[in-house]
Structure formats: structure tokens, C-alpha cells
Amino acid sequence: MEMDINQQVKEIKQSFRLMMDGMVASSMRNKGVEYKLNWGATLPRLKAKADEIGKNYDLAIALWKENVRECKILATMLMPADEILPEVVDIWMEQTDCQEIAEQAAFNLYQYLPFAADRAYTWMASDKELYQLCGFHILSRLFMNKQEPNERGINEFIDQALAALQGDSIMVKKAAMNAMNRFAELGLVYERLAKSALKRANLDFF
Structure with missing residues (x-):
């Protein structure tokens, strides 16, 4: 199970290369928005990716742990709202x-x-x-x-x-x-x- 999730995370991160938008990433940096890694993927493309994958608690948890802009945004799109526990929400908020x-x-x-x-x-x-x-x-x-x-x-x-x-x-x-x-x-x-x-x-x- 964990291997599957790790593999999915790896494949998702590789897919961000195809969504790369240097102008978006550069614009964010100019506005002082710093991420360890930022491919500049647009929100509609991330939403399309989320729709393709579907809701997935374990994958959302794994993606959130990655210090990558697109991973964190995708995690918020994939996490089922009726499954996430209040204490996990609090941890995510602390880490935002x-x-x-x-x-x-x-x-x-x-x-x-x-x-x-x-x-x-x-x-x-x-x-x-x-x-x-x-x-x-x-x-x-x-x-x-x-x-x-x-x-x-x-x-x-x-x-x-x-x-x-x-x-x-x-x-x-x-x-x-x-x-x-x-x-x-x-x-x-x-x-x-x-x-x-x-x-x-x-x-x-x-």
C-alpha cells in the first residue's frame, strides 16, 4: 500500500513537469512567494489532475508532506472533507x-x-x-x-x-x-x- 502511494506521488510529481509554467512561477517569486519547488502549474490544470485521480485520503496525506507548491494544492483537492480528522486539519493549518x-x-x-x-x-x-x-x-x-x-x-x-x-x-x-x-x-x-x-x-x- 505504502509502495503504491509512494509510486503515485512520484508519478504525480513527474506530471508537474508537463504543467510547468515559468511565467507563473517567476511572477510568484517576484511577489515574494517562495516555495522549495514551484512548477508554476495553473489551478485549472491542477483541478483537472485532481478530477482525474479522484478523492484519496492516503494520497492527500502523502502529497501534503512534500514541500512542493503543486503537491500541497493537489492535497487540498484530493482530501475527502468527511474523512479528515480535526487534529489533522489543525496540523495542516500549522504547517501552512x-x-x-x-x-x-x-x-x-x-x-x-x-x-x-x-x-x-x-x-x-x-x-x-x-x-x-x-x-x-x-x-x-x-x-x-x-x-x-x-x-x-x-x-x-x-x-x-x-x-x-x-x-x-x-x-x-x-x-x-x-x-x-x-x-x-x-x-x-x-x-x-x-x-x-x-x-x-x-x-x-x-
């Missing part, structure tokens, strides 16, 4: 050290977790930027899917979103604003709550 991987994990995997909302609220309140980023991205997706928070969730979300919008991190601000917009789209009551909160904080985005 750049914005792209954080965003890909949130969009491809974390938003679909059975405990997605729980992690989103916990991470949103973290003092680490990438955790906050993931938290707001997950909530944006949940709100887009018409998942309405309870009263405590509403208060927590608004408090954390306002703190983020008044913070220094541009990427977290953008994610918080996007989440606030999605929150407002849940309905008239939510829109009024969002507008009222932003007005109180002298942040009028609507």
Missing part, C-alpha cells in the same frame, strides 16, 4: 506558511468540513494572519451557501470582522470585507446588522 496555500485549503477543503463553522470562528479570532484569512474565507463560503449563523455567531463574526477591518493586514482586511458582504447578502436583517456595525466603527463600505 503562505497565503496561496491557506486560500486553496479554505476553498478546496475547509469550507466543506462537517466542522467548518467551528474552525472558522476559532481561526478568525486567532492572532495569526493566515488563520484569520482562512476563517473569513470559510465563513464567506458558508454565507454564500445560505448557512445562517446563530445569534452568538453573528456577534462573534461582526466583532472579529470589525477588528480585522481596522487592523494592519491587507489580505485579512480583504477577506473580512468579502465575508461581511456575503453576510449582508443573507437577507435584509443581516444587511442592516452589517451596515449598522460598520457605521458604528466609521467604516462605511456599503
Whole structure:
């Protein structure tokens, strides 16, 4: 079994050579995004590869361990959301050290977790930027899917979103604003709550 997985990882890594895009990789380096290895494969090509392989827990775990951009992104696409344990999610989050991987994990995997909302609220309140980023991205997706928070969730979300919008991190601000917009789209009551909160904080985005 392990030999099969190792062989699959080896073949997948070899396939990245065919997806290589020097301009994408170079553009990332110029923006300060550093990976040990980065083939510059585009997300649609990685998605096509993931669709070809299908969901696979053991393969996702093995790929995540590789310090290669494409392996980590593919791992988030292959991991079945209903199989990954909360403690494994926490390990993956701890090992995430750049914005792209954080965003890909949130969009491809974390938003679909059975405990997605729980992690989103916990991470949103973290003092680490990438955790906050993931938290707001997950909530944006949940709100887009018409998942309405309870009263405590509403208060927590608004408090954390306002703190983020008044913070220094541009990427977290953008994610918080996007989440606030999605929150407002849940309905008239939510829109009024969002507008009222932003007005109180002298942040009028609507």
C-alpha cells in the first residue's frame, strides 16, 4: 500500500513537469512567494489532475508532506472533507506558511468540513494572519451557501470582522470585507446588522 502511494506521488510529481509554467512561477517569486519547488502549474490544470485521480485520503496525506507548491494544492483537492480528522486539519493549518496555500485549503477543503463553522470562528479570532484569512474565507463560503449563523455567531463574526477591518493586514482586511458582504447578502436583517456595525466603527463600505 505504502509502495503504491509512494509510486503515485512520484508519478504525480513527474506530471508537474508537463504543467510547468515559468511565467507563473517567476511572477510568484517576484511577489515574494517562495516555495522549495514551484512548477508554476495553473489551478485549472491542477483541478483537472485532481478530477482525474479522484478523492484519496492516503494520497492527500502523502502529497501534503512534500514541500512542493503543486503537491500541497493537489492535497487540498484530493482530501475527502468527511474523512479528515480535526487534529489533522489543525496540523495542516500549522504547517501552512503562505497565503496561496491557506486560500486553496479554505476553498478546496475547509469550507466543506462537517466542522467548518467551528474552525472558522476559532481561526478568525486567532492572532495569526493566515488563520484569520482562512476563517473569513470559510465563513464567506458558508454565507454564500445560505448557512445562517446563530445569534452568538453573528456577534462573534461582526466583532472579529470589525477588528480585522481596522487592523494592519491587507489580505485579512480583504477577506473580512468579502465575508461581511456575503453576510449582508443573507437577507435584509443581516444587511442592516452589517451596515449598522460598520457605521458604528466609521467604516462605511456599503
